[in-house]
Structure formats: C-alpha cells, structure tokens
Amino acid sequence: MKKSFLFFAIASLSIMGCDKIELPNQPHTVVIPTNDTIRRIFIEDFTGHICQNCPKAARKLDSLKAAYPERIIGMAVHIDYFAGPCPPNPMPAGSIAGTFSEDFRTPENADYESIYTCSNWSYPNGLINRIGLTPVAYDDWPTTAVTLLADSMTAYIKINPNYNSSSRTLNVSVTGEFLCDTTGTYNIALYLVENGLHGSQVDITASGGIDNNYTFNEVLRGCINSPGTISGQQISTPTNITGHTPINYTSPAFNVSANFNAANCKIIAILINNTDRGVLQAAECNLQ
Amino acid sequence: MKKALLLIPTFLVGFISFSFAQTSLNNVAGGQIHGNFEFDGQYYYPDSLIGADTIPEKALMNGWGNINYTNGNFSAGIRYETYLNHLNGFPDGYKGTGIPYKYATYNNDKLEITVGSSYEQFGSGLILRSYEERALGIDNAIEGMRVRYSPYKGIYTKGVWGKQRNFMSTGAGIVRGVDGEINMNELFDSCMANIKTQVIVGGSFVSKFQADQDPFLVLPQNVGAWSARTNIIRNKVNFSGEYAYKINDPSAANGFIYKPGQALFSSLTYSQKGLGIYLGLLRVDNFSFRSDRTASLTQLSINSIPALTKQHTYALAAYYPFASQPNGQISWQAEISKKLKKGSKLGGKYGTDISINYSAAYGLDTTNLNDMGGKRLGYTSKYLSIGDTLFYQDVNVEIFRKINSHLKGTLLYGHFIYNKNVLEGKSNYPYINADVVVLDVIWKLSDKLTLRSDAEHLLLGGKADNKEDHGNWASLLEELSIGDHFFVAAMDQYNYGNPIVDHRVHYFSVQGGFSKGTNRIVFGYGKQRQGIFCVGGVCRQVPASNGFTLTITSSF
Numbered sequence: 060m061k062k063s064f065l066f067f068a069i070a071s072l073s074i075m076g077c078d079k080i081e082l083p084n085q086p087h088t089v090v091i092p093t094n095d096t097i098r099r100i101f102i103e104d105f106t107g108h109i110c111q112n113c114p115k116a117a118r119k120l121d122s123l124k125a126a127y128p129e130r131i132i133g134m135a136v137h138i139d140y141f142a143g144p145c146p147p148n149p150m151p152a153g154s155i156a157g158t159f160s161e162d163f164r165t166p167e168n169a170d171y172e173s174i175y176t177c178s179n180w181s182y183p184n185g186l187i188n189r190i191g192l193t194p195v196a197y198d199d200w201p202t203t204a205v206t207l208l209a210d211s212m213t214a215y216i217k218i219n220p221n222y223n224s225s226s227r228t229l230n231v232s233v234t235g236e237f238l239c240d241t242t243g244t245y246n247i248a249l250y251l252v253e254n255g256l257h258g259s260q261v262d263i264t265a266s267g268g269i270d271n272n273y274t275f276n277e278v279l280r281g282c283i284n285s286p287g288t289i290s291g292q293q294i295s296t297p298t299n300i301t302g303h304t305p306i307n308y309t310s311p312a313f314n315v316s317a318n319f320n321a322a323n324c325k326i327i328a329i330l331i332n333n334t335d336r337g338v339l340q341a342a343e344c345n346l347q
Numbered sequence: 348m349k350k351a352l353l354l355i356p357t358f359l360v361g362f363i364s365f366s367f368a369q370t371s372l373n374n375v376a377g378g379q380i381h382g383n384f385e386f387d388g389q390y391y392y393p394d395s396l397i398g399a400d401t402i403p404e405k406a407l408m409n410g411w412g413n414i415n416y417t418n419g420n421f422s423a424g425i426r427y428e429t430y431l432n433h434l435n436g437f438p439d440g441y442k443g444t445g446i447p448y449k450y451a452t453y454n455n456d457k458l459e460i461t462v463g464s465s466y467e468q469f470g471s472g473l474i475l476r477s478y479e480e481r482a483l484g485i486d487n488a489i490e491g492m493r494v495r496y497s498p499y500k501g502i503y504t505k506g507v508w509g510k511q512r513n514f515m516s517t518g519a520g521i522v523r524g525v526d527g528e529i530n531m532n533e534l535f536d537s538c539m540a541n542i543k544t545q546v547i548v549g550g551s552f553v554s555k556f557q558a559d560q561d562p563f564l565v566l567p568q569n570v571g572a573w574s575a576r577t578n579i580i581r582n583k584v585n586f587s588g589e590y591a592y593k594i595n596d597p598s599a600a601n602g603f604i605y606k607p608g609q610a611l612f613s614s615l616t617y618s619q620k621g622l623g624i625y626l627g628l629l630r631v632d633n634f635s636f637r638s639d640r641t642a643s644l645t646q647l648s649i650n651s652i653p654a655l656t657k658q659h660t661y662a663l664a665a666y667y668p669f670a671s672q673p674n675g676q677i678s679w680q681a682e683i684s685k686k687l688k689k690g691s692k693l694g695g696k697y698g699t700d701i702s703i704n705y706s707a708a709y710g711l712d713t714t715n716l717n718d719m720g721g722k723r724l725g726y727t728s729k730y731l732s733i734g735d736t737l738f739y740q741d742v743n744v745e746i747f748r749k750i751n752s753h754l755k756g757t758l759l760y761g762h763f764i765y766n767k768n769v770l771e772g773k774s775n776y777p778y779i780n781a782d783v784v785v786l787d788v789i790w791k792l793s794d795k796l797t798l799r800s801d802a803e804h805l806l807l808g809g810k811a812d813n814k815e816d817h818g819n820w821a822s823l824l825e826e827l828s829i830g831d832h833f834f835v836a837a838m839d840q841y842n843y844g845n846p847i848v849d850h851r852v853h854y855f856s857v858q859g860g861f862s863k864g865t866n867r868i869v870f871g872y873g874k875q876r877q878g879i880f881c882v883g884g885v886c887r888q889v890p891a892s893n894g895f896t897l898t899i900t901s902s903f
Contacts, residue, residue: 076555076569076570077554077567077594078568078570078594079594080565080566080567080595080605081722083565083566083605083723084564084565084720084721084723085561085564085565211560211562212562238562238563239560
C-alpha cells in the first residue's frame with residue numbers, strides 16, 4: 060500500500076509539470092527592436108600619445124569591433140603622464156618640435172584616478188564593463204569580451220539625443236527597460252566622444268617609432284550628465300526592480316564645446332549597477 | 348615517436364598483469380564483483396592531404412572501467428572514466444577524469460529502488476530514453492532516483508526523477524517521469540489464459556523543469572510529454588504502436604517556437620520459419636525533447652527518435668547514413684527476409700538467405716505561420732500529407748549463401764539517395780545518388796586459419812554535379828584469423844573518384860589483435876577518412892586521422 064502511494068505521489072507530481080504558454084513574447088514597457096536584443100560590451104581603453112604600445116591596443120579594439128559588429132562599444136580615455144602634452148613632458152626621442160602638443164585629457168581623469176588608481180597601471184590597459192578595480196591587459200580583451208557577450212541581456216537602453224547645433228546645447232534622454240529581477244540603485248552615465256582627431260603618437264610599430272599623422276578615435280571629451288566625474292546620475296527605480304521595470308532618464312543640458320567637431324561626435328550611454336560599478340548595458344549614437 | 352612506441356609495451360605488460368589477476372576479486376564479502384575495462388589510444392600524425400589536424404598532445408586516449416558489486420538483492424557500481432585528452436572527434440565535453448556513473452540498487456518484494464545513475468526507457472523511447480552509446484559519446488544517464496514496482500501480476504510501473512548526465516557533470520534541467528504497462532493476459536490470466544492474442548498496453552508521462560531566465564520570451568519552465576502504446580501479438584503477427592504528444596517546448600533545436608510536438612511510431616512484423624516481414628512507420632513533428640533548452644547535437648536528449656532505415660555495417664554501405672530528424676520527418680521501412688530452402692534449385696545445398704529492404708524519409712508538409720511576434724507556433728503541418736523534401740532513401744538487397752563447408756559469402760547491393768543539406772546542415776548540395784556493391788567472403792582455409800575478404804565499391808551517380816562531395820570509392824579488406832586468439836587485417840579504402848585529383852588517396856590501414864579469455868588487445872596503424880558515424884539514427888562527425896591505435900578490453 061505504501062509502495063503504491065509512493066508511485067501515485069510521483070505520478071501526481073509529474074502530471075503537474077506542464078506550463079502552457081499562450082503569449083510567448085515578454086511584454087515590454089518600451090518597444091525593443093528585434094535587431095537590438097543583444098548585450099553590448101563597453102571597453103574603456105586607457106591610452107596616451109607617448110605610450111608606444113597603445114596603438115596596438117587601439118587596433119585590438121578595432122578588430123574586436125569588426126569581429127562583433129554593433130556589440131562592442133569602445134572609448135579611448137587619454138589619461139595620466141602618457142597623455143600629457145610635450146612640453147612640459149619631455150619630447151619623445153626622434154620627435155619634431157611642435158608635435159605632441161595635443162592634450163586629450165579631461166577633468167574626468169581625476170575621478171578615474173580616485174576610483175581605479177590608474178597612475179599605478181601600466182599602459183595600454185582597459186576596463187571591460189568596469190568589472191572589478193583592476194584593468195584587463197589588451198591581449199586579454201577578446202577572451203574577456205567574448206565571455207561577457209555570451210551572457211544574456213539584462214537591460215535594454217536607447218539614447219534619444221536632442222542637439223541644437225546653433226546653441227550647441229545637447230539634451231539627452233535615455234529610455235529602456237530592465238529585463239531581469241534585481242534590486243539596488245542604478246546610474247546612467249553619458250559620455251561625449253570624438254572621432255577623427257589627428258596628432259602625434261609614439262608607435263612601436265611605426266617607422267621611426269613615431270606617427271605624426273595618427274588618427275585618434277572615440278576620444279573621451281567629457282561626461283555629459285555629471286561633468287568632472289564618470290559615475291553619471293542615478294535613475295529613479297523602485298526598491299524591487301522586475302523584469303519589466305522601465306528606464307526613463309533625462310540628462311541636464313550640456314554645452315558641446317566649440318572645440319569639438321560635432322559631426323564627428325558620438326554619445327555613449329552606460330547603465331551602471333551602483334553596488335559593484337559594473338556595466339549592465341551600453342549604447343551609442345551619433346551626436347547629430 | 349620512439350618514446351611513444353616504448354610506452355606501449357610497458358603499458359600492455361602492466362595491464363595484462365592486472366587483468367589476469369582480477370579473477371580473485373569475484374567473491375568479496377559474500378557478494379561478487381564484476382567489471383570490464385577499455386582503453387582506446389591513438390598516436391596522431393598530421394596529414395594535410397586527408398585533413399588530419401595536428402594534435403598538440405600527439406597522443407590521445409579514452410578509457411573507462413565498470414566495477415559492479417552484487418550481493419543478493421543489493422547491487423552497486425561505479426564507472427571510472429578518463430579522457431586525457433579525449434580522442435580527436437569525440438565531443439569536447441569529455442575532459443579529465445572522474446566517476447560520472449555510480450549507483451546502488453536494492454530489489455525487494457517486486458520493488459526495485461536505484462539511487463545514483465540509471466538508464467531507462469519508456470516504451471519505444473519516444474518520450475524517455477536514457478542510454479549510453481559510447482562510440483558516439485552519448486551518455487544521458489539520469490542521476491537521481493529510479494523506482495520499478497510491480498504491484499500485481501501483469502502490472503509494471505516505473506518512475507525516474509533526476510538530472511541528466513552532461514559529459515562530466517549534469518545538465519541544468521530536472522527530468523521526472525512515470526511509466527505503466529499492463530500485460531492483459533497476465534493480469535486476467537483466469538479468463539485470457541487460452542486466448543491466443545496477447546495484448547499489452549502502456550502509458551508514460553515525462554516532465555522536465557528548467558528555470559526561465561529569458562528576457563524576451565515567456566518560457567515554459569515545466570514541459571510535459573505523454574505517450575500511449577500498445578503491443579498486440581497473435582501467432583506470427585506482432586503489432587506495436589506508440590503515439591506521443593509534447594506541449595509547447597521552445598528550444599534552440601526548434602528555433603524557440605511554441606508549437607506542441609507529436610510523434611507516432613508503429614511497426615508490424617510477421618515471422619514464420621524461413622520468412623520474416625517488417626513494416627514500420629514513423630511520423631515526427633517538432634519532437635526534440637531535451638532537459639536543457641539550449642542544448643544541441645547529441646547533448647541532453649530526454650527522448651530518442653529511432654531511424655527507420657537499415658543499419659549498415661559495411662564501411663561503404665554506411666558511407667551515407669541517415670540521421671533521425673526530431674524536428675520533423677515522416678519515414679517508413681519495409682523488409683522481407685526469406686530463406687530459400689536447402690537443396691532447392693535457388694537455395695543450393697545449404698540454403699540461401701535473401702533480404703530486401705526499402706526505407707525512405709521525407710520532410711513534413713508544412714505551412715509557415717510567420718507569427719514569431721505573436722503566438723510563435725512557427726508552422727502547421729498536415730498530418731496525413733508528405734512533404735516535398737526527400738531526406739533519405741535506401742533500397743538494398745542482401746544475399747547470404749554458404750557455398751560449401753569452407754566457403755560462405757554475403758552479396759549486398761544498395762542504392763542510396765542522400766540529402767546532404769538536411770542531414771549535414773549544408774546548403775545548395777544536389778541530392779547524392781550512390782550505388783554500393785559489397786562482396787564479403789569467409790573462407791576457412793584450415794582448422795586454424797580463416798580468411799575474410801570484403802570488397803566494396805561505391806559509385807556516385809551524377810558525379811559531375813557532386814563536385815563538392817568525394818566521388819567514387821573502392822575498398823578491400825583482408826582479415827586472417829589464426830586459431831582462436833590472433834588476427835591480422837589490412838584494409839585499403841581508395842577514393843579514386845575524388846573530383847580533386849590530389850585527394851585521390853589510399854586510406855590504408857593494418858591491424859593485429861590478440862584475444863584470450865575476456866582480454867582483447869588490438870594494435871593498428873593507418874589512415875581514417877573523415878565521415879559521418881551513426882548508431883541508431885544518431886550521428887556524429889568523425890574527423891580524418893592518421894596514426895597508430897591501441898585498443899585494450901577486458902572483463903572479469
């Protein structure tokens with residue numbers, strides 16, 4: 060009798076094991092384009108124009124972006140001694156007077172230094188999705204990025220820029236949705252980056268070791284919504300975030316410097332988990 | 348290379364010493380210990396001509412040993428497995444060493460309980476079959492509990508609950524299933540004892556659980572499947588049939604559609620002395636059932652869809668094998684086996700066995716619903732209609748005849764139509780039409796010597812269109828058995844019709860073996876062609892290789 064009961068118990072539990080789904084697609088508070096359902100990886104390339112191996116890292120980033128189109132977002136952070144203009148830094152050996160005068164450093168560098176103590180790093184180096192406080196050597200970027208790309212997307216964000224070219228005023232809103240249940244607080248950080256800047260670069264692979272017509276791309280020009288820091292601003296979320304909690308954020312107005320070529324500028328947005336500073340999702344779009 | 352060769356005899360001596368010392372283990376603590384071992388090793392040489400890769404380790408091995416203890420109603424056992432590193436072409440998940448299979452079973456008063464790993468099959472396996480097919484690297488043993496119970500004569504029930512083995516660990520999902528079978532003649536023996544018809548009915552239910560963490564789809568965390576079956580036997584006729592149904596089970600295998608799955612498998616056999624007839628029918632619609640919805644290839648299948656085609660054992664006849672298509676197929680097979688009488692005009696002095704086999708597999712007749720933004724049912728299929736796409740066809744005739752007391756032989760002819768696009772996931776290949784002829788002769792030269800000669804030829808029809816395939820083949824195997832313990836064999840498979848002239852390669856290999864009692868050692872050298880290797884309709888790709896092989900098996 061007991062044995063029969065055991066079997067009926069197993070049978071009953073098994074028969075309960077069916078979930079019939081009538082509406083398969085998850086309801087979303089925003090419209091997520093079918094071609095935008097992938098996790099993007101944010102790579103911050105810490106670099107400088109007198110860093111002789113830094114062009115190799117830039118090329119590594121380019122090759123990663125080519126291998127995973129639309130899935131890798133890069134940002135070149137010119138920082139520390141290697142990014143300082145010459146003079147006052149000593150001119151690199153073999154350089155021509157007047158070169159290496161560019162300075163792509165930004166006020167946000169101090170925040171990078173306070174959080175990550177970048178001055179202790181060797182260059183080139185990078186942060187991938189801001190995981191931890193130690194950088195990832197550029198040779199390891201592909202392995203780390205590919206591993207992260209395999210993770211499922213936990214949030215969707217979209218940048219909605221509104222740039223007035225006359226006043227050079229930029230207003231940005233970010234919309235999106237959490238795609239997982241979570242808790243904690245989250246920030247949106249918006250960065251302005253510029254492509255197509257030219258200058259001199261020490262390059263171990265270049266003839267004579269220097270490239271005087273080097274193209275700097277994705278150069279960080281500043282944080283749009285928290286100038287001087289890299290953390291951005293906190294977004295409004297409930298205590299318990301569900302898989303459909305919307306993301307609606309509007310940044311303060313930002314003045315795009317006349318020194319920047321707006322046609323070459325892009326906006327990068329990242330959604331940051333304030334618990335560990337990790338990046339959940341990244342997005343980018345042209346300024347205009 | 349020399350070091351590798353020196354290692355082999357050292358290992359052999361150690362292994363043989365161990366093997367012959369095992370018999371004393373059989374009686375332990377009032378019970379018995381039995382087991383078996385196998386070692387497969389290969390030393391690889393790169394060969395760019397045949398596509399044999401450079402193997403960084405140079406030598407690879409698979410090894411395992413079963414050790415089972417039985418004492419009355421109790422039995423327990425383990426299987427130690429080691430892959431250091433696994434043979435080239437074996438699934439990558441098999442890495443390192445471990446004891447992935449272990450169990451303990453107690454059987455008392457018609458109740459059998461197993462904890463640990465177990466293999467099980469419900470009915471024909473349409474909704475549950477956990478089994479091991481070592482040659483393919485398949486082992487989906489269920490790790491958890493299994494119960495079998497017969498509460499009354501003629502009633503047989505069983506249940507399983509656990510996680511499936513996934514290479515050296517277990518998969519993400521949980522599998523739960525029950526099966527019941529009633530043998531009417533046994534149950535109602537008082538009134539059915541004299542009835543010639545035997546009736547057996549059965550039913551199964553299997554449910555799997557896997558958490559839903561998908562941000563875009565509402566995935567069913569519990570997916571259930573049920574089946575009903577019957578087996579009716581009367582005199583020389585045996586009919587069996589099973590129908591199975593599965594609720595929405597979106598997975599990587601079906602493109603995350605929510606269409607319910609169905610499968611129907613039935614067979615009818617007639618057998619009498621000298622005559623056997625088999626008819627089989629299989630219809631499968633969206634019936635890949637895995638305990639991890641992201642699994643692929645042979646990984647974590649809960650069920651098994653049989654292949655209704657003849658399983659050829661001759662090398663070139665098995666060159667284009669059929670791989671069962673769980674996403675959708677309708678297939679059938681018919682076979683007539685006839686033994687021509689001894690002394691008759693056609694049968695000859697010793698009689699002649701003739702077998703004619705026909706099988707075909709087609710796709711389903713489907714209509715795409717384009718509803719991936721809605722219910723995601725994917726498509727509809729007409730139940731009684733056959734699709735336009737032929738997957739596979741095999742017509743073959745096999746004749747076995749004993750000529751005299753020293754000579755016997757088998758002649759096989761087969762015509763195959765092979766859809767490489769469906770069966771190998773290629774695109775834009777034309778159908779492959781292949782004709783294969785095999786002549787296998789066994790000649791007893793003396794009391795101690797037996798020579799087997801196996802000559803085969805594969806001719807591709809329309810070969811001018813099949814430039815991407817490998818063209819015609821000829822194969823010759825000579826195998827000499829010396830007494831009861833030794834054999835030597837040489838084989839040459841010649842791809843003389845390869846469209847690329849440089850690839851017209853002789854795949855030559857030699858083997859020598861020794862067996863005594865339950866020990867067997869086979870040493871070989873040669874080239875192995877790239878190909879598809881299938882067992883029971885489940886296939887895997889085998890890469891080309893070139894090198895020495897050593898296989899040792901033993902049991903006690």
